[in-house]
Amino acid sequence: MNKDEFTRATDILNDYIQSRPLKYSEKRLVILRALLDSNRHLTAEELHSIVKDKDASIGIATIYRTLRLFTECGISGELTLDGSTTRYYPALGKAHHDHLICIKCGKVVNIVSPGIEKTQEKLARENGFTLESHRLDLFGICSDCQK
Amino acid sequence: MNKDEFTRATDILNDYIQSRPLKYSEKRLVILRALLDSNRHLTAEELHSIVKDKDASIGIATIYRTLRLFTECGISGELTLDGSTTRYYPALGKAHHDHLICIKCGKVVNIVSPGIEKTQEKLARENGFTLESHRLDLFGICSDCQK
DNA sequence: ATCAATCATGATAATAATTATCATTATCAT
DNA sequence: ATGATAATGATAATTATTATCATGATTGAT
Known part of the structure; x- marks a missing residue:
């Protein structure tokens, strides 16, 4: 395509x-x-x-x-x-992204949040960790499935 | 105990x-x-x-x-x-928590971040989702394994 | 306490996703 | 072209988990 x-x-x-x-x-x-x-x-x-x-x-x-x-x-x-x-x-050339997943239809939407990433760094540091990667998945119901 | x-x-x-x-x-x-x-x-x-x-x-x-x-x-x-x-x-009586995982020794630390939770709500709303739950895992190297 | 209904359990078969194996084929540097 | 080795297909093996089913335990009514 x-x-x-x-x-x-x-x-x-x-x-x-x-x-x-x-x-x-x-x-x-x-x-x-x-x-x-x-x-x-x-x-x-x-x-x-x-x-x-x-x-x-x-x-x-x-x-x-x-x-x-x-x-x-x-x-x-x-x-x-x-x-x-x-x-x-x-995943080519895309910035790291997290997922928003509809628990009804299974749809997956990619999301990006630099704010969250910064907070994660801070949390890791506070616990003595060096951060390598992360995984954030949000589960909910998409607009189509709410109808 | x-x-x-x-x-x-x-x-x-x-x-x-x-x-x-x-x-x-x-x-x-x-x-x-x-x-x-x-x-x-x-x-x-x-x-x-x-x-x-x-x-x-x-x-x-x-x-x-x-x-x-x-x-x-x-x-x-x-x-x-x-x-x-x-x-x-x-998980009894504990607030929802996320995980900080050492990729070397496998240690898991529970973390809590109200700030991140709020941002998640916002992201979900922006995409028309009603948020049900989420999963956040941070992968890194713990202080012991950095030595 | 007895009894009947039905839940809980152990052993193990079944399942599902993924990985390993191995013989065959394709690539590549010479 | 050839030899070394990577790629592949078919399928066996693996691993975690779930389903099955016969047996034992719990419960509520008598």
Whole structure:
């Protein structure tokens, strides 16, 4: 859908691949395009079923392997809600974001709050921690589901 | 360890049991005491191995069933980090709290920040959501592990 | 105290998501 | 082209958790 985004993602991916003992693969590009096009938070299974329309030979194991690779090099992110299935989403070039999740329909909205981030730093410092990352998920009911 | 806490917990539990078709069980009290005494974030397996010293007949299924019951009636809480094992902790009478987690040693510190809660409410409202709950986990390195 | 109804439990089978294994195929530097 | 090694598909293995089911415990009515 967004050509620039795909190009930027492949650039990052290629750099990552060339900086370590990895090799090119066409299938990774098919998976990448599907992930970027959907622009949703997908499970590995969902992505697999989308991708199979383009290349029926791609197996579920490759989906998992590839998503891990994408997450390692920063072009996708992972979201796990309460010990259940992990969902993957394009994270390229986006600032770190948190999630607002509708507990009725499952919709996920990305949110950003620099204010919260600062408070988090302070809390960590007060407890002697060096902060590495965080996860903030807000659960509620979206406007559609309130009707 | 803390007798008042145990008494308060059993009161809540008894009320809960009597308010629906449930029956008394001694084993639940053994599990409750172990959970309160440890005062840590335990996996079901960890709690099971602690509890077996008191009553070797308690099986892992009962641990899971009982922890779910405790969480339902508010005397324990659940914490799941990134799709892995769920940990359970005493939540009785504690205000809602977030977690500060050491990524080296696994230590979990409870934190409270009214400021963050308010910002969350605002973010939810801005996106048309009614907020129900949230989960905030900060990942970092604790003072011990920085040495 | 007895009894019947039904909840609680232990052992274990089942499930679901993810990862590991391994034989085969593709890539890449020479 | 070739040899080394990464990528892949199919599937076995793993892990945490839940469901099943036969048995034992609790409760309320008699």
